[in-house]
Amino acid sequence: MIGPRRFREILVSGSPLRLVLLTAVLCALWALLRAPLTAEESRLYRRVEAAQAFLWDALEREGVPGDAAADPYRSGFIGVEWSMTTTTLGSLEAKRCATDPLWAVRLLRWFDAQGLKEGDRIVVLASSSFPGLLHSVLAAAEHRGLDVGLAVSLGASTWGANRPEAPWPVLARILRRGGFLRARPAFYTLGGEEENGGGMPEEARELLAGAARSDGTALLLAATLEEAIQRKMRLVEGEDGEAPARLVVGVGGSEGNMGTDPVALSLAPGMRGPGDGGAAGNGVIGRALRAGYPVLHLLNLRALADAEGIGWAERRRSFASRGPVPGALGLALFALVLATHRRWSWDGWEEGDGRKEL
DSSP: OOOOOHHHHHHHOOOHHHHHHHHHHHHHHHHTTSSSSOOOHHHHHHHHHHHHHHHHHHHHHHTOOOOTOOTOOOSSSSOOOOOOOOSSOOOHHHHHHHHHTHHHHHHHHHHHHHOOTTTEEEEEEEOOOHHHHHEEEHHHHTTTOOOOEEEOOBBBBBTTSSOOTTTTTHHHHHHHHHHSSSOOOOOEESSSSBBBTTTTTTTHHHHHHHHHHHTTTEEEEOHHHHHHOOOOOOOHHTTTTTTOSSSSEEESOOOHOOOSSSSGSSSSSSEGGGGGGGSSSHHHHHHHHHHHHEEEEOOHHHHHHHTTTOSSSSOOBOOOOOHHHHHHHHHHHHHHHHHOOOEEEEEOSTTTTTHHHH
C-alpha cells in the first residue's frame, strides 16, 4: 500500500507511476463527463432502432431498396442525391446524423426540461428533409404521451425523404403499420417555394398530392406564402377547441417555418425563447417566438450535434461531454505533468552530485 509520503514522491518525481496516475485521471474524467442513458431512455433508443430496421426491411419488400453506402445504419430514412421531388441541396452527412436514435433521447430530455407532461399539446412543423429526425421527435413525444399537432411539407432536400416512391406519407404509413408511430398530420403542404410546390415540375406536384390523398390527409394548397404561414400559426394557437401549443418544434427549414427574411438563418439551433423572436424572421418560428411560444429549432444539425454531444460521422451509445471545459482540463493536466516530469538524465555532467536531470 502506498503511504502519503510515497504518494507525494510519485507526484513530484519522474516515476512511471506518475504517468499511470495521469492516464487514470484522464480516463476517469472522460467517463464521468459522458451522460449515460437511463433505463427509460435506453428503451426509447432501442424502439427507434427497431423502427428503422422495420422500415428498411418493409421498403425492400415494397420494391424500394435502400442504399447501404449512403445509409450504413440501414435506417430507411436516407433518400437519393436528386429526384423530381427534391427542393434544395442538402448534406448527406447531416441526413445520416439525423437518423441517430440519440436524438429521440435528447428530445425526451428537452420535453422534460420544459415541464411537459402526458396530455400536454405540442405542435411539430416539419419539412421532409430530415425524416429520421422527424420520426425521433414524434417517437419521443408519443413516449411521453404528448398531444401532437403536426404539419409536414412534402418537398425535401437532397438525401431526405425525396424518393418518389417513398415520400414522407409512405414512410409514416409503414411506421404506423409496424406500431412505431401514431401521429397523423393535420395537413400537408407541397413544400418548395411558397410552400405550394414552387420550383418542382408538375409531375412532382401531382405525385406528392397523390401521396397526401393516399394517406387520408388534407393537402393545403395556399395561394400565397402568407396564407400558409397563417394556417400554421392557427395550428400553433389551437383551433376547434384545442389548447395552444406548450412548445413549437421546427424540423428543417421549410419556407413557411423560416419566412423570407434572411435574418432567420442566423437563429441558433436548439431551444429558443420569446426573447429570440427579434432575430427569427417573419415565418412561423419568428412569429411564434414573438407571440410568447417557446420554440425548439432543429436546423444547422452539425452545430446542434456538437453542442448536444451527438456523433456526426458515426453513432455513439451515449452523449459525449459538451463544451470546451473537459478538453481544456484534460489538456492542462497533461501539460502540467509534461512540464514537471523528469524524463532523462545526463551522466558525467559535473554539477552538485555529478548528474544533471532534465
